[in-house]
Structures are given as C-alpha cells and as structure tokens.
Amino acid sequence: MRLLLVEDDIAIQGFLRRALGEAGYQVDTASNAKTGELKALEGSHDAFIIDLGLPDMDGLDLIARCRAQGSSAPVLILSARRSVDDRVKGLERGGDDYLTKPFAVAELLARLRNLLRRYSVPQIDSVRLQAADLQLDLVRHEARRGDQLLQLTAQEFSLLEYLCRNAGRVVTRSMILDHVWRMRIDPATNVVDVHIYRLRNKVDQNASEPLIHTIRGVGYVLKNA
Amino acid sequence: MRKVLRTTAAWRLSIWTTLAFAVGTGLAFSIVYLFVARIIQERGDAWLRGEAEVLSQVSTDTPRDHLYHRIMGEVAELATRELPDERNARGQSLNAVFFLEEDRDHSESPLWVGPSAQDAFLKAIQRAEPVAGKPQSIKVDGWSTSFRVVALHENGRTIYLGLSNHGAKHLLDNLTERFLMVWGGTALMGFLISYLGARRTLLRVERITETVARIGTEDLGERLPAQAKSDEISRLSETFNHMLDRIQTSVNQLRCVTDAVAHDLKSPVTSIRGTLESALCNDAKEEWRDSVGEAIEGLDRLLHVLNTNLDVAEAQAGALHMDRSALDLSDVVRRLVDLYHPAMAERHHEVSVDIESHVIVDADIRLLNRVISNLFENELTHLPAGKKILIRLSSHDGLTELVVEDDGPGFPADVSSRAFERFVKGKHSPGHGLGLAFVHAVVQSHGGAVNIADRPMGGAIITVSLPAGALHPV
Numbered sequence: 001m002r003l004l005l006v007e008d009d010i011a012i013q014g015f016l017r018r019a020l021g022e023a024g025y026q027v028d029t030a031s032n033a034k035t036g037e038l039k040a041l042e043g044s045h046d047a048f049i050i051d052l053g054l055p056d057m058d059g060l061d062l063i064a065r066c067r068a069q070g071s072s073a074p075v076l077i078l079s080a081r082r083s084v085d086d087r088v089k090g091l092e093r094g095g096d097d098y099l100t101k102p103f104a105v106a107e108l109l110a111r112l113r114n115l116l117r118r119y120s121v122p123q124i125d126s127v128r129l130q131a132a133d134l135q136l137d138l139v140r141h142e143a144r145r146g147d148q149l150l151q152l153t154a155q156e157f158s159l160l161e162y163l164c165r166n167a168g169r170v171v172t173r174s175m176i177l178d179h180v181w182r183m184r185i186d187p188a189t190n191v192v193d194v195h196i197y198r199l200r201n202k203v204d205q206n207a208s209e210p211l212i213h214t215i216r217g218v219g220y221v222l223k224n225a
Numbered sequence: 226m227r228k229v230l231r232t233t234a235a236w237r238l239s240i241w242t243t244l245a246f247a248v249g250t251g252l253a254f255s256i257v258y259l260f261v262a263r264i265i266q267e268r269g270d271a272w273l274r275g276e277a278e279v280l281s282q283v284s285t286d287t288p289r290d291h292l293y294h295r296i297m298g299e300v301a302e303l304a305t306r307e308l309p310d311e312r313n314a315r316g317q318s319l320n321a322v323f324f325l326e327e328d329r330d331h332s333e334s335p336l337w338v339g340p341s342a343q344d345a346f347l348k349a350i351q352r353a354e355p356v357a358g359k360p361q362s363i364k365v366d367g368w369s370t371s372f373r374v375v376a377l378h379e380n381g382r383t384i385y386l387g388l389s390n391h392g393a394k395h396l397l398d399n400l401t402e403r404f405l406m407v408w409g410g411t412a413l414m415g416f417l418i419s420y421l422g423a424r425r426t427l428l429r430v431e432r433i434t435e436t437v438a439r440i441g442t443e444d445l446g447e448r449l450p451a452q453a454k455s456d457e458i459s460r461l462s463e464t465f466n467h468m469l470d471r472i473q474t475s476v477n478q479l480r481c482v483t484d485a486v487a488h489d490l491k492s493p494v495t496s497i498r499g500t501l502e503s504a505l506c507n508d509a510k511e512e513w514r515d516s517v518g519e520a521i522e523g524l525d526r527l528l529h530v531l532n533t534n535l536d537v538a539e540a541q542a543g544a545l546h547m548d549r550s551a552l553d554l555s556d557v558v559r560r561l562v563d564l565y566h567p568a569m570a571e572r573h574h575e576v577s578v579d580i581e582s583h584v585i586v587d588a589d590i591r592l593l594n595r596v597i598s599n600l601f602e603n604e605l606t607h608l609p610a611g612k613k614i615l616i617r618l619s620s621h622d623g624l625t626e627l628v629v630e631d632d633g634p635g636f637p638a639d640v641s642s643r644a645f646e647r648f649v650k651g652k653h654s655p656g657h658g659l660g661l662a663f664v665h666a667v668v669q670s671h672g673g674a675v676n677i678a679d680r681p682m683g684g685a686i687i688t689v690s691l692p693a694g695a696l697h698p699v
Binding site for chain 2: 082083084085102155177181183184185186187188189190191194195198215216217218
C-alpha cells in the first residue's frame with residue numbers, strides 16, 4: 001500500500017512517515033501543495049493524507065484540484081481546525097475522513113485502514129469473531145473464552161466486539177466512545193477505563209493468559225501477550 | 226495640529242449657511258424692489274395719461290390764435306405743479322416734466338414747455354417714436370433719469386408729455402444702497418456667528434476624537450469628560466464611554482482567561498517535562514514505557530483543557546455551530562448514565578435514576594451529550610466517595626428538567642454566585658472551572674437555563690431546564 005502524505009510541518013511529517021512505515025505502508029511525502037499535486041497525479045497512491053494548512057494553497061483546494069483531475073484515491077484530512085463547520089466542509093469538498101490535530105497514531109491508522117477497506121472489497125460482516133481462545137457469536141450475542149461462556153451485559157459485549165474486531169491493534173478511548181457508545185465526548189475522568197476494567201475482570205479472570213492489555217497513554221489492545 | 230481653515234467642517238458649514246442666507250434675502254429684496262418700482266411707475270404713468278388727455282382736450286378747445294401758445298404753456302405749467310415738489314438736499318427739484326406739441330408736418334415751430342432747451346428732447350423723441358397712448362421710457366441726453374413719455378395724436382398734432390420721476394428713482398436707489406449695506410453686514414455677521422457656533426460645537430467633537438485617539442493608543446482606562454449640556458454630542462461621548470467600559474471589561478476578562486489558561490498549562494507542562502527528564506536519566510527500559518505513557522496522558526489532559534477552553538469561548542461568544550433536531554432526551558440521558566454508572570459505582574456512589582420516558586427536546590445531540598457528560602464528570606471529580614447521586618429527568622408544562630443532585634458538601638460559598646464563569650472553581654477543586662461554564666453557555670444557546678444551588682439538607686443540586694421540543698414521538 002502506497003500513501004502520499006502532504007504536510008508542511010517537518011516534525012509531523014517525520015513522525016508520521018515513521019509510524020506509517022512501521023505499520024507497513026510505503027510513504028511519499030510532499031511539503032507543499034504544488035509538489036503534492038504533481039505527485040498525486042502520478043496516480044500510484046492508494047490513499048492521500050493531506051494537511052489543510054499548507055503554505056501555498058488551502059488543503060481543501062488541493063483536494064478539489066486532485067478530484068477535478070480524476071484522482072479517486074481516498075483522502076484523509078488532517079487539520080488543526082476543530083470546528084464542526086470545518087469538518088463538514090472538508091468532507092463536502094472531497095475528503096473522506098477528517099482527523100484533528102493532535103491525534104493518536106492508533107486512531108490515524110484505524111481511520112486509514114477503514115478508508116482503504118471502504119475503497120476496496122466491501123467488508124462482509126461475519127457472524128463470528130475469534131481472537132486467540134476468545135470467540136464471539138454476533139447473532140446470539142454470546143462470548144466464550146475457551147469453553148467457558150462469559151456473562152456479559154449488552155454494553156460489555158459491544159465493547160468486547162469492538163476490541164475483537166481490532167484485535168492486535170491499539171484502540172484509543174475516544175475511538176471506543178465513538179464506536180461503542182456512539183458519542184464524541186472527551187471525558188477527563190476514567191469512565192472508559194472502568195468499563196474496560198470490568199470487562200477485563202470477566203474475560204481474563206479465569207484464563208491463564210490475559211487478552212486485554214493497557215497501552216499507557218494510548219489506549220487498549222486485545223491480543224495474546 | 227493646526228488645520229487649514231478650509232478643511233474644517235465649521236468653515237464649510239458656515240460658508241453654506243451664509244450663502245443660503247444671502248441668496249434668500251437677496252431674492253426677497255429683489256421681489257420687493259421690483260414690486261415697489263412697478264407701483265411707482267404705474268402711478269406715474271396714470272398721472273401722465275390723465276394730464277396728457279387734459280392737455281389734449283385744452284388743445285382742441287382752444288382756438289389757434291396768437292394766444293394759443295400762451296394758454297397751452299400755462300396749462301402745461303400748471304400741470305407740472307400738480308406734482309409734489311420734492312427737492313433734494315441742494316434744493317434742485319427732483320421731478321422734471323416737459324410738454325411738447327408739434328404738427329404732424331412740422332410746419333409750425335413746436336410748442337415747448339420743459340426744464341431745459343428742447344433740442345435734446347426732440348432728438349430723443351424722434352429716435353424713440355413713442356406709440357400713441359402708451360407710456361414709454363426714453364433716455365434724454367444730459368439727464369441721468371430716463372423720462373416716461375406718453376404721446377397723443379389729436380387733429381394732426383401730437384402732444385408729448387414726459388415725466389422724469391427722479392424722486393422715485395432716488396428713493397429706490399437709496400433703498401438698494403441701504404439694503405446692500407445691511408445685507409453685507411448681516412451676511413458677514415451671520416457667517417461669523419454660524420462659524421463660531423459650529424466651531425464651538427465641532428471643537429467638542431474634536432476633543433472627543435483626540436481623547437479617543439489617546440485611549441486607542443495609551444490608556445484604556447481613560448474616559449471622555451462628562452458634558453455639561455445634554456445634546457447629541459454629550460450622547461456621543463456617553464456612548465463612547467459605554468463602549469469603552471464594555472471593551473475594558475472584555476479585555477480584562479480576556480486577560481484573566483489568558484492568565485488562567487497559562488496557569489493551567491504550566492503545571493501539566495512541568496509534570497510532563499519532569500516525567501520525561503527523569504525517564505531520560507533512568508536506564509531501565511520498562512520504566513521508560515511508563516514515563517512516556519504518563520507524559521502522553523499529561524499531554525492529553527493539557528489538550529483537554531485547551532479544547533474545553535476553546536469550546537467555552539466559542540459557546541460564550543454564541544459562535545457554536547448547532548445542528549438541532551428533535552431528539553429523545555430520555556434516551557440520551559440513559560446512555561450517558563450507562564456510560565458513567567460504573568465509574569460512579571467505582572467511587573462507591575449510590576446512583577438512583579428517575580427518567581421520564583420520551584422526553585423530546587429540540588437540540589444538538591453532540592452538544593447535549595457533552596453537557597450531560599460534563600454534569601456527570603462534575604459529580605465524579607467533586608464528590609467525596611460513597612455519596613448518593615440522584616439523576617432525574619422530567620417534563621411538564623412545556624419545560625424539560627434534568628436534575629443532578631447529591632448529598633455531598635455542596636458548592637463552596639465563593640463559587641456559587643459565579644459558577645458559570647470560566648475558571649471559577651473551588652479552592653480545592655481538581656477541575657479547571659470550565660465544565661459548568663460550558664454547560665451554561667450551551668444550554669443558554671439552546672434557550673434553556675441552568676440553576677445551581679445547595680440543598681437545604683446538604684449537598685448540591687444542578688437543574689438544567691430546556692424548552693420542550695415541538696415534536697412528540699408516536
């Protein structure tokens with residue numbers, strides 16, 4: 001997978017290139033809209049990551065120009081502008097997703113995966129999810145660790161399902177709130193952690209290996225140790 | 226500093242005023258002048274016509290013998306005496322009358338009665354050829370005032386009677402001369418008065434301008450002096466002072482907010498810096514992970530403060546983007562209670578919930594989520610462990626009420642009156658004093674109200690009231 005990153009801030013460009021590289025993407029970079037446009041029109045990228053505050057052109061205009069010239073790869077907008085209007089404008093003008101700075105790399109990767117998937121084969125929702133010895137039956141709403149049935153509330157099941165769908169990948173608290181509770185709030189307290197703690201008590205209590213791990217400062221990941 | 230006179234408004238104003246005044250009075254005078262002149266002329270002409278007819282009658286009735294000239298001469302002489310004997314300062318008569326009678330064929334020498342030799346008059350009359358019976362102005366050489374002359378034809382003779390009403394002309398000239406003097410005088414005085422008046426008034430405006438310019442560059446605390454008179458200009462300076470008051474208040478608020486933000490940012494930055502520094506001095510890799518995680522958590526907290534600040538500022542400025550729709554508040558509250566309940570239980574709070582079903586409000590779901598989560602966060606951060614929390618949602622008489630109450634210590638006395646201002650918080654509060662400010666601003670922009678109070682039996686009660694939504698679910 002090849003990405004084009006258009007970002008004028010060298011520090012951000014650097015860490016993104018590293019993080020995306022570690023996640024297995026090939027990354028081309030451009031520091032201004034002019035170069036970005038030239039590289040974008042080569043047509044060899046699977047997705048664009050475009051910052052809105054470019055020195056020579058507004059990122060939205062760059063997206064519009066690329067779209068006008070037939071480029072169809074999905075675009076993830078990065079922006080320091082956080083108002084809803086800007087988000088809406090960004091999505092209206094040809095962006096596919098919008099991420100405000102600062103962001104967690106985990107969230108960037110998740111959104112990017114989502115975009116790339118959306119643009120390739122449509123995802124088929126399976127009825128069963130499996131991670132290590134954890135099995136989720138999405139039809140019956142049943143979760144088993146090994147052969148033991150877990151007694152989960154509906155909410156705990158949704159949370160576990162979300163972790164399971166992203167097994168092996170870090171999810172942040174705001175991603176959890178967004179996907180499981182469907183709300184974009186930014187709590188200063190440990191509300192999400194308490195839910196994870198309770199879920200972990202049920203999932204990992206009687207098992208030899210813990211499955212739900214805390215990545216301090218970032219979020220949680222479901223994986224074999 | 227001294228301006229060119231012509232660029233001042235006072236100068237322009239007085240020029241225009243004076244001009245308008247001068248033109249107006251000039252026009253009025255001209256009308257009066259023409260009116261008087263016409264009346265005088267008409268009266269003169271009537272006299273001329275009457276006298277000429279009398280003379281013509283006498284001429285017809287008198288036999289043409291050797292006495293004819295004498296009789297006509299005396300009659301004409303008598304006619305001239307009918308005029309009032311106006312004389313000027315030098316004793317010269319101001320009126321002059323001439324009488325001339327001549328043959329159509331000029332066979333006899335003409336009969337002449339007049340103030341001086343007849344030649345000049347004869348020449349003037351020949352030049353003008355007056356129409357019979359119609360008075361006409363004729364200029365005679367050697368006379369400054371023209372003569373009104375009437376001609377009558379009778380039995381092959383023509384009688385000319387002329388009147389130079391020098392007195393009337395003198396009167397009119399006098400009138401004009403005096404008018405011009407008075408006119409010039411009043412125009413000049415009017416100009417001076419309006420210029421001085423305008424300058425006096427505009428100097429007050431100028432002083433306001435100078436003061437405001439000084440306030441703009443120097444001290445925001447300075448005010449325009451109170452004006453003795455109560456007029457437009459004093460209202461202008463009052464308005465300016467009001468505006469300055471408001472600006473100063475906002476600037477002060479801004480300063481407070483900036484100070485508070487800076488203060489709020491300093492402690493997390495210090496702790497993040499310390500954490501990372503001690504990690505660098507430590508060689509154990511596992512401890513690095515912890516330190517970095519801790520630093521990121523610190524940064525997230527910092528970001529939270531920044532974002533909330535921006536949100537509150539935006540909400541208080543009324544610049545929130547709102548996407549309102551009819552939504553089931555009962556459902557929203559229930560989901561948030563689900564989210565927060567475990568954290569509350571963790572702190573051994575006893576939570577009781579009383580939610581009326583299908584309470585509909587017209588609101589922005591995102592903002593409402595955050596408002597309610599702020600209220601719950603508030604309980605989590607401020608309430609000592611093991612308290613009772615009561616969450617109640619009800620709707621009656623078109624008003625929806627969400628009540629969150631507890632049996633904790635209540636609001637600190639120094640906070641409760643200003644709890645909705647940014648950065649107002651209790652001395653020992655771990656928060657940043659932004660939560661309630663945000664709640665208040667958002668609820669207000671939804672047309673609702675927030676009320677905080679201490680319960681009589683102890684504890685705090687926060688009531689959020691929103692106008693009920695127009696739509697009701699089936």
